[in-house]
Amino acid sequence: MTALTIDDLKVLAKRRVPKMFFDYADSGAYTEGTYRANEEDFGRIKLRQRVLVDMSNRSLESTMIGQKVSMPVALAPTGLTGMQHADGEMLAAQAAEAFGVPFTLSTMSICSIEDVASVTSKPFWFQLYVMQDRDFVLNLIDRAKAAKCSALVLTLDLQILGQRHKDIRNGLSAPPKFTPKHIWQMATRPGWCMKMLGTERRTFRNIVGHAKSVTDLSSLSVWTTEQFDPQLSWKDVAWIKERWGGPLILKGILDPEDARMAADSGADAIIVSNHGGRQLDGAHSSISMLPRIVDAVGDKIEVHLDGGIRSGQDVLKAVALGAKGTYIGRPFLYGLGAMGKLGVTRALEIIRKELDVTMALCGKRDIADVGRDIIADYRD
Numbered sequence: 001m002t003a004l005t006i007d008d009l010k011v012l013a014k015r016r017v018p019k020m021f022f023d024y025a026d027s028g029a030y031t032e033g034t035y036r037a038n039e040e041d042f043g044r045i046k047l048r049q050r051v052l053v054d055m056s057n058r059s060l061e062s063t064m065i066g067q068k069v070s071m072p073v074a075l076a077p078t079g080l081t082g083m084q085h086a087d088g089e090m091l092a093a094q095a096a097e098a099f100g101v102p103f104t105l106s107t108m109s110i111c112s113i114e115d116v117a118s119v120t121s122k123p124f125w126f127q128l129y130v131m132q133d134r135d136f137v138l139n140l141i142d143r144a145k146a147a148k149c150s151a152l153v154l155t156l157d158l159q160i161l162g163q164r165h166k167d168i169r170n171g172l173s174a175p176p177k178f179t180p181k182h183i184w185q186m187a188t189r190p191g192w193c194m195k196m197l198g199t200e201r202r203t204f205r206n207i208v209g210h211a212k213s214v215t216d217l218s219s220l221s222v223w224t225t226e227q228f229d230p231q232l233s234w235k236d237v238a239w240i241k242e243r244w245g246g247p248l249i250l251k252g253i254l255d256p257e258d259a260r261m262a263a264d265s266g267a268d269a270i271i272v273s274n275h276g277g278r279q280l281d282g283a284h285s286s287i288s289m290l291p292r293i294v295d296a297v298g299d300k301i302e303v304h305l306d307g308g309i310r311s312g313q314d315v316l317k318a319v320a321l322g323a324k325g326t327y328i329g330r331p332f333l334y335g336l337g338a339m340g341k342l343g344v345t346r347a348l349e350i351i352r353k354e355l356d357v358t359m360a361l362c363g364k365r366d367i368a369d370v371g372r373d374i375i376a377d378y379r380d
């Protein structure tokens with residue numbers, strides 16, 4: 001099957017990735033209402049069709065936090081990416097680098113900061129979760145600096161975990177457990193297994209060997225549930241910013257009041273995000289909150305968005321409503337699960353082509369000129 005859409009990649013990924021890991025990507029918290037709303041609300045926004053305007057020489061080039069991007073789309077940080085496909089983070093980072101878009105490595109990745117740095121030549125971005133073990137956090141920031149990461153993405157909306165029923169039912173872990181159910185899920189995906197046997201990267205390599213008292217996996221699961229710091233506050237943003245010393249992006253802002261505080265925090269950008277519907281079930285979709293947040297802080301801080309983007313049309317709508325940049329999570333994970341590095345490239349190509357054609361049909365030649373005027377019947 002030739003993958004023409006992100007949905008095609010999802011179908012392929014489902015066939016190639018063991019159920020527990022496919023489900024880990026394709027799930028949201030509790031009823032999954034916010035997960036669905038993220039996608040559905042894009043569908044409600046209508047574009048204005050314009051004709052007889054010059055459509056030649058189009059450009060999608062832009063910047064995110066001052067860094068050049070070939071289109072305003074970055075790869076979102078996603079945990080356990082190396083379980084969708086062996087060495088997944090390294091492959092996705094290479095695909096993003098070749099494409100000219102940022103790759104963001106999660107704290108909860110399988111491949112480590114150093115693994116990704118060893119196979120890329122341009123800087124990538126690093127996403128930080130703040131743990132109670134502050135020495136570990138300081139060390140992570142220093143490791144990201146040493147690897148020449150060019151932005152730190154501080155995630156604010158997962159200090160306590162929203163429940164995903166599928167993960168509990170599937171008994172998700174990394175590496176997988178060897179119960180009959182898990183062995184069956186893997187045995188029915190032989191291609192995945194062969195690649196996984198060919199790599200030594202099968203656990204959380206940013207953590208194991210770096211955090212005190214984490215030497216094996218049984219202690220790791222205890223460590224993660226106990227370690228995310230529920231007392232994280234705006235005060236912490238200051239010391240993190242100071243220790244990091246580079247561009248800082250705050251991820252997980254969904255409310256204009258929080259956006260105002262973020263704008264005063266000294267950060268360089270915010271990501272309007274509800275963690276892909278994986279945390280507060282019942283929250284608004286990211287795209288529906290974007291205009292209000294842009295109106296509140298758009299002149300003070302760069303605003304980015306993630307959640308529910310499944311096409312170039314979605315990227316265009318987010319840009320039109322004021323996002324300087326967007327991120328894709330599941331679309332690149334589906335590509336990775338479907339076809340490894342080639343699949344991530346395919347996901348980016350699909351989105352780029354859709355974005356380019358849709359922009360032209362809206363009568364625009366340069367992404368920099370895209371604004372609310374391309375949205376039909378724009379109402380707040």
Ligand SMILES: Cc1cc2nc3c(=O)[nH]c(=O)nc-3n(C[C@H](O)[C@H](O)[C@H](O)COP(=O)(O)O)c2cc1C
Nearest residue numbers: 025076077078079106155275276307308328329330
């Ligand atoms: C499987 C998966 C794992 C994720 N892990 C992380 C993570 O480790 N850190 C983080 O900040 N966000 C994480 N996220 C959230 C993404 O960064 C992003 O906000 C979300 O995927 C965007 O929605 P989309 O998947 O609809 O594009 C994860 C999302 C998914 C789907």
